[in-house]
Amino acid sequence: MSQMKVVPGIEITPAKMIVNALPDMDYPAYDPATAYKIGDRVTVDRINYEATVANTGRNPVTDVPTAEKPAAWVNNGWVNKYRMFNKAIGNTWKIGTFTAAPNVIDFTIRPGQRINAIGLVGVYASSVRIVMTVPGVTDPVYDKTFAMSSKAGGSWYQYFFGQFVTKDNLAEFDLPPFNNADIRVIVSAPGGTARVGMMVIGWGKTIGTAVYGTSLGRKKYSTVKEEFDGSITITKRGNRRSIDFQVELSGDEISSTQRILDEVDDTPSLFVGASELDYTVMIGIFDDFDTGLPTYNRGQYTLKVRSLA
Structure with missing residues (x-):
């Protein structure tokens, strides 16, 4: 069991x-x-x-289509540089997109306010380094x-010839809460392509204790069309992960937890059941918050979270 946490994300603007x-383009x-x-394809104000x-x-931004003059451009979303912070295309969040670069993604953010938490999901890298300066x-x-891949142990054969064990997600809640800090993140994949699906920084808030019974899910959106002769056509699309967190909390924490979740309603946030279990780290939105009346000052609730990465 571990403290269940949520981190409302700070908007990462070009100024930060x-x-x-x-x-940028x-x-x-x-x-x-x-x-x-x-x-x-063109780029206008960091949008493709x-x-x-x-x-x-x-102009892609100001053009107004009509019945006689169909739309000339389609919005493909944010440029690679900012895609790990914002996947929105208008009001639509595009799953399966990420920021990528050969060998390393290296950047520094100045949040301009106190934070104590950082989370990265959909990471393809050998390591992630986080440096905070004031x-x-x-x-x-x-x-x-933080190592994101390591050799499987158990025997010398596994060490030298076994496949790598990888982690896709990372969440840390021990950043010193300075209000004037710069945060440098280095995502390293020597000889390959470094990739990050999404990243969130902010102030972590506890919303109970995640317990056994939490379950993981994955829904794919590819379609399979079967033809008259038995052949099939597969249209590959993205997939979305989900977690049904089972959480316990004391009776006097229910109202404050509801208030915290009200603040992140329909807002992409970092949800963490246990930071040491990377598969319980997710950036997304929650669907449901169902709780019963507490018994002997202990309550339980289910929190369903869907990934946006």
């Missing part, structure tokens, strides 16, 4: 991104004088757009490296 080598800037063809019809002078202090106030 102090250092990041990844480009994935494609060339929109040019009103260019004759665009179907499939051409793709041309759906041949057009000239139809002005006027020579050494970092926090500097830890």
